[in-house]
Every structure is written in structure tokens, then in C-alpha cells.
Amino acid sequence: xxxxxxxxSMGSSSVRLADWNTAIDIGRRVAGSGPGVPAVERAxxxxxxxxxxxxxxxxxxxxxxxxxxxxxxxxxxxxxxEHVRANVGALQRLMEPLAERVMAGKTGRAEVRRKALGxxxxxxxxxxxxxxxxxxxxxxxxxxxxxxxFVGPNVAEAETRFGLPQRDFRLWISLHEVTHRVQFGGSxxxxxxxxxxxxTYFSTVNLDSKQFVQQLRRAADEVRAGGEWRGPGAxxxxxxxxxxxxxxxxxxxxxxxxxHASYVMNEVARERVQDLARLRRSLEARxxxxxxxxxxxxxxxxxxxxxxxxxxxxxxxxxxxxxxMQTFNRVWAEERNLPNLAEIADPGLWLVRVAGS
Numbered sequence: 001x002x003x004x005x006x007x008x009s010m011g012s013s014s015v016r017l018a019d020w021n022t023a024i025d026i027g028r029r030v031a032g033s034g035p036g037v038p039a040v041e042r043a044x045x046x047x048x049x050x051x052x053x054x055x056x057x058x059x060x061x062x063x064x065x066x067x068x069x070x071x072x073x074x075x076x077x078x079x080x081x082e083h084v085r086a087n088v089g090a091l092q093r094l095m096e097p098l099a100e101r102v103m104a105g106k107t108g109r110a111e112v113r114r115k116a117l118g119x120x121x122x123x124x125x126x127x128x129x130x131x132x133x134x135x136x137x138x139x140x141x142x143x144x145x146x147x148x149x150f151v152g153p154n155v156a157e158a159e160t161r162f163g164l165p166q167r168d169f170r171l172w173i174s175l176h177e178v179t180h181r182v183q184f185g186g187s188x189x190x191x192x193x194x195x196x197x198x199x200t201y202f203s204t205v206n207l208d209s210k211q212f213v214q215q216l217r218r219a220a221d222e223v224r225a226g227g228e229w230r231g232p233g234a235x236x237x238x239x240x241x242x243x244x245x246x247x248x249x250x251x252x253x254x255x256x257x258x259x260h261a262s263y264v265m266n267e268v269a270r271e272r273v274q275d276l277a278r279l280r281r282s283l284e285a286r287x288x289x290x291x292x293x294x295x296x297x298x299x300x301x302x303x304x305x306x307x308x309x310x311x312x313x314x315x316x317x318x319x320x321x322x323x324x325m326q327t328f329n330r331v332w333a334e335e336r337n338l339p340n341l342a343e344i345a346d347p348g349l350w351l352v353r354v355a356g357s
Contacts, residue, residue, distance in 0.1 A: 013099035014092045019111075022118030023125065027084035030126025034080050034153025035160070042077070042152060048170045049075035049150050056171065056178040059268050065325055066332065068185025071146035073178050080129040083151050087125050090137055098202035133158065134173050136180035138191050146185070148177045162282035168273035175265035183257055187332040194253060201246045251308070252341045256331060259312015259344075263320075266313075311344050318347040327355050 014020070037045075053075045061067060078086070135149040155173070159166055184191050269276055319328045330337050331354075343350035351357050 012092070012096065013103045014095045016103050017095065017099040017114070017117065018092075018121060019114040019118035020088055020092055020121075022115050023088050023122035024085050026119050026122030027088065027126035027129065028081040028122075030123050031080035031084055031129040034130070034151075035157050037153060037156045041156065045150075045152055045155065045166075045170070046075075046077045048167060049077055049174060052167075052171050052174040053148060053178055056174040056268075057182065059272075060175065060179055060182050060264055063268050064179075064182065064264060065329060066182050066186040068182055069188065070185050073146050073148055073181040075148050075150055075174075077150045077152045080126075080151060080153055083129040083132065083135075083149060084122070084125050086137070086149060087128070088121070090139055091121065091125075094139060094198060095202070097199050101203070130154070134177040136177050136184075138180070138184050138194065146181060148174075148181065150174075150177075158282070158286055162285070164279065164282060165274065168269075168275075169279060172265060172269050172273055172276075172279055175268050176261045179261040179264045180257060183260065183332070189335065190332070193335055194250075197246055197250050197253075201243060201250075204240060204243050204246070248341055252344055253338055255308040255312035255341075255344050256315065256339060257312070258308045259310075259314070260316050262309045262313045263316040315339060315344045315347045315350070319351060322347070323351060323355055323357060327351075327357075330354055 053073050057073045129151065131154070132151055133154050134151070137147070137149065140147060150173070155170065158164065159169055266276065266280070269279075273279065316328065331339065337354050339347075339350045343353070
């Protein structure tokens with residue numbers, strides 16, 4: 001048998017749904033290699049993050065009072081192409097339940113459709129890999145749990161563009177990603193809760209063309225009634241009532257996670273990095289785009305993610321200022337203590353419901 005024809009996917013349905021090799025290839029092309037970083041600088045960056053991630057872990061545990069089980073946090077300084085590959089693998093794992101349902105009873109999927117989906121995924125991940133500085137993947141296999149990604153070319157590009165002090169900037173972004181590690185490590189139920197939301201959403205996805213036409217008709221009715229149809233609003237109109245409820249829950253938990261990470265990184269860094277305000281201004285400037293790229297960011301949810309940071313940080317800061325860190329940490333105790341979107345916007349509602357104050 002031709003070795004190229006051997007199926008090494010161990011029966012993976014997601015492999016039959018999309019061409020992930022095409023996704024990786026297109027993703028790498030879209031991402032590009034980024035600015036050239038000399039070997040000495042790459043080695044120094046790896047050393048910095050190897051030191052700063054454990055240090056950040058210690059500082060965060062002291063500041064938040066949170067503890068966790070599992071492997072210690074550790075850094076992987078990667079290229080843009082490696083970031084694309086890592087996220088293709090993560091998406092492939094997350095989509096397996098959907099693929100199993102869609103491909104049930106089918107012997108295959110048209111190669112053109114597989115490649116088309118692979119190209120779409122690759123294009124999106126390639127763009128993301130040009131922008132992201134660091135990442136914590138909550139759904140890594142158990143042996144890789146605690147691994148943090150830092151995209152070396154993007155870190156170097158930001159430092160050069162804004163003239164940022166390397167050690168301060170690297171400590172600052174390390175604090176953000178390690179906070180995510182502490183969140184999930186200290187709340188073993190949180191990962192399964194988020195995975196359940198994703199799996200439940202995928203269980204509601206119907207790729208039947210008739211169902212899609214019905215979704216378009218419902219969206220058109222809502223637009224005529226005054227519904228928002230530009231940017232992310234168009235995506236929301238296509239969701240069923242059940243999918244919208246799931247979307248609200250995901251938005252709430254992501255606002256909490258990102259806002260908490262932003263709050264912690266800034267508070268812990270306050271006495272440990274020089275000119276924190278300048279670092280924050282530089283990161284905000286890096287996020288600003290215009291023209292076609294801004295339209296793309298709106299379409300794929302980048303602007304929503306920035307809003308998650310701001311809304312979530314406001315929630316965390318308000319609760320901590322009003323009731324203290326120990327009271328705020330009740331959010332990590334169990335699912336029912338997570339804030340909903342209304343409570344993110346009005347933290348007093350959460351304090352009354354959870355803290356009784």
C-alpha cells in the first residue's frame with residue numbers, strides 16, 4: 001500500500017470533515033514569518049520567558065490567594081507557523097464531536113469541501129497568529145497541561161515598534177497568560193464547564209441547507225424589525241434561541257477570565273515594571289487598526305475580545321474594591337457563582353446574589 005494513502009488519523013471524524021493539512025499550509029502563508037529575530041535574541045527571549053513564567057506564577061498565587069493542582073506553568077516561545085499548527089490541532093480536537101455527528105453514516109466528504117473548509121480555517125488562524133502575543137490553551141492534552149504559548153516574532157515586533165523595555169514587557173504579558181493558567185488550575189470544574197458549553201453549541205449546529213435557509217429567513221425578519229446586521233451582529237442573527245443562550249454564557253465567562261487576567265497583570269506589575277501606563281498605551285495602540293483590517297477584526301470578533309477585557313476588568317476591580325479578594329474568589333468555587341452578562345455590567349447584582357451584600 002502507498003504510504004501516502006495510509007490513514008494515520010485513528011478514525012478521526014474531523015479529518016474527514018476538513019483538510020487540516022491545507023489549514024496549516026494556508027495559515028502559515030497568511031501568517032508569514034514576521035520580522036527577523038537574530039538567534040542570540042531568540043535565545044535570550046526563551047531564557048526570559050523560562051524565568052518569568054514561574055516567577056509570575058508565584059506572584060499571582062500570592063496576590064490572588066489562589067492555588068492549583070497539576071503541572072507548573074512553563075513557556076514555549078514559538079514561531080507564527082508553530083502557533084498556527086498548535087491552534088489547528090486544538091480546533092481539530094474541539095470539532096471532533098460535531099464531525100462525528102455530521103459524518104455519521106457517511107463514507108467520506110467531497111475533497112473540494114474539505115479543502116475549502118481547511119482554507120477558511122487556515123486563513124483565520126494565520127491572521128490571528130500575526131496579532132497574538134501570548135496564549136493559554138485550556139484544552140491541551142493532559143501531558144501538555146500548563147504550557148503557555150508566546151509568539152516570538154510578534155513580541156519582538158511590539159518591542160521594536162514601541163521601544164519597550166524587554167524584561168518589563170515580557171514580565172507583563174507573562175502575568176496575563178499565567179493568570180489564565182492559575183484560573184483553570186485552581187478551578188478544576190471550569191475547564192469541563194467551558195468544554196460542555198462548546199460541545200452543546202456544536203450539538204445544535206445543523207449543516208442542512210434547508211435549516212440554513214430557515215435561519216436566513218429568521219434573520220431577515222429580525223433585520224426588518226430593527227435587528228443589528230452589521231459586523232458581529234449578522235452572526236448573532238443566525239443563531240437560534242438556544243444558541244444565543246449558550247453565546248451569552250460563553251461571553252460572560254470569557255469576560256470574567258480575560259478581565260481577571262487584565263486586572264491581575266496590571267495590579268501585580270504596578271510595583272514591578274517601570275512606566276506601566278506606557279506599556280498599556282502601547283498595547284492599545286497595537287490593537288488599533290483601520291480600513292479593511294478593522295472590518296476583518298469586527299467580523300471575526302477581535303473588537304468583542306477587547307470589550308471583554310474592559311468589561312471583565314471593570315467587574316473584577318469593582319467587586320474587589322467593594323468586598324475584597326476573598327469574596328471575589330467565590331467566582332472560582334462553583335458554576336453557580338459565575339457572573340452572567342448583566343452582572344458583568346452591574347457588579348452589584350453579583351455581590352447581592354453571591355455575597356449577600
